[in-house]
Amino acid sequence: MGNLLMNEWIKIFRKLSTTIMIVLLLLGIVTMGAFYKYQETTSTTQVNENWKQELQTQISSDQEGLTTAGENNANMKTYYERQIALNEYRIENDIAPNNEQHIWTFVGDSQMMISLAGLFSIIIAAGIVSSEFSSGTIKLLLIRPISRVKILLSKYITVLLFGILMLAIIYLFSSLVGLVLFGLPSTDVSHLAYSNGEVIERSISFNLVIQYLLSSIDILMIATMAFMISSAFRNSSFAIGISLFLLFMGGTATILLASWFDWTKYILFANTDLTAYFDGVPIVEGMTLSFSIVMLLIYFLIFHLLAFGIFAKRDVAA
């Protein structure tokens, strides 16, 4: 298996397009850093002495929203409840809302880049099997004394490793850029999380690692789907097209559907955002973390059954 992974890794990293992807990712982070730095220098951040009073006004307006909008919409109700709880916690414990930019806020902002990493991972996932078919090299690959299942598995693991590498690049490189541009936070900061009606303080860097992983779940699922399509249909443009469409539209479409239909909760994209269970509200009322995890596992299993089932059996006449 080690040798197979090495082969796949070499094939990917000897491609110019892979180098371009990594360079784009790094450039994206630097550009973002420059932009935020520019914003920071132009806007004067003075400490607002009246922040408690302002939060109090905010709370009363949220409470109003809670009674009017929260009446018939469970999602909005939880949203307002969360805002109120967080703001009350700040007033009680004397934690001023902090607008200061520092290394961790930048690492957090860099999560935007995960979409780009996702795009690249999906491109790799969609091409890793189908490119062997389109170049004809699949013939020389499948006549080795290695089962097709092992070959496909090595390719899937390579896709996962590639995705993890992309995430690591974003996290580490944005820490570096953040440290250089914004420095460490001036006061001890921690993350305020709201869960089950309670507010909890968490270490911010650890919270970011979790955030990164959680925001990659939809990418993991879509990349797995792209991989499945690419192994089953042997066509990378089809796999890339449909996957990118779902990556950018799937979430939005699901949110739209969620306000009308209860069965939306069975759609893949209703379950990919697990952060909702920690810091937000689930898309359909009554959904739980374990429900989403089970749904994700079911989708994951279906994708792999299709990919491996079809790849292992089908005639190779490319």
Next chain:
Amino acid sequence: MSAVLTLEHVKKTIKGNPIINDLSFSVQAGEIFGLLGPNGAGKTTTIRMIVGLIGLTDGDIIVSGKSVKKNFEEAVKNIGAIVENPEMYKHLTGYQNLKQYARMHKGISKEKIDEVIELVGLTERIDEKVRTYSLGMRQRLGLAQCLLHDPKLLILDEPTNGLDPAGIREFRDHLRMLTETKGMSVIVSSHLLSEMEMMCDRIAIIQQGTLTDIQYVRDFVDNDQMVYLIETGPLDNVKNWLQQDWNATFVDSGFTVSVNKEEVPLLLNRLIDSKVSVYSAKEIVKTLEQRFLEVTTHTNGGL
């Protein structure tokens, strides 16, 4: 002699169309076996089944005692193959391509890789990207790729496609060397008979998925007997002994006879003694080519 490869009543149907019908043959150790047939006869399909790229509808294929169907990994371990064009990773160098394949077999040393590169004559260009290779160079790399693990059976689908005359000659010599020194068996497919005759020990003719003939090439080449067409005047007086002693076949302008070269003067002297007018005597080359064309044109070819 032991069979390295045996096809047992192999059938393949694709989308309801029978592509291969009940194909059976075996290839012996050290033998160069030719698969000959017109375009679309099913040569590539047969090869794809042997290497496990496509499944069998019926029958079985045994490589070195192991069934490709039931024991794919054990069976295919003994095979090195090029199926149709030798497609390689174009963005890698020739050497990196060979390394890819070397990693998928057990115990291939760096020395072995270098030895194979030397053998196929790619030493100078091996560190260049395959993108820059000519067709002939890709064929050479393809050959190198299937020799890495010293297979017992080499399967080459139209291997001389793209090679220059010197390259083809060299390729033939390689095959001879491999079969003689390493005892490798080789299956070569082609639709060019002249090439196959020079290269193979035995040739199977496939047409529309059916084996129509298997012949030993050496029987032909080593056989001193040639067919001569003797153009003569009327033969009425001599027909009897011509038929009995020489087994002649009569045609409009005279007769044909299959004899050794040394016997030709003998025959002609006797004819002249019997007062038959002899106009000419010429050798007709009746090679496998004719046999091939005869067989294949009867059935409207394979197209």
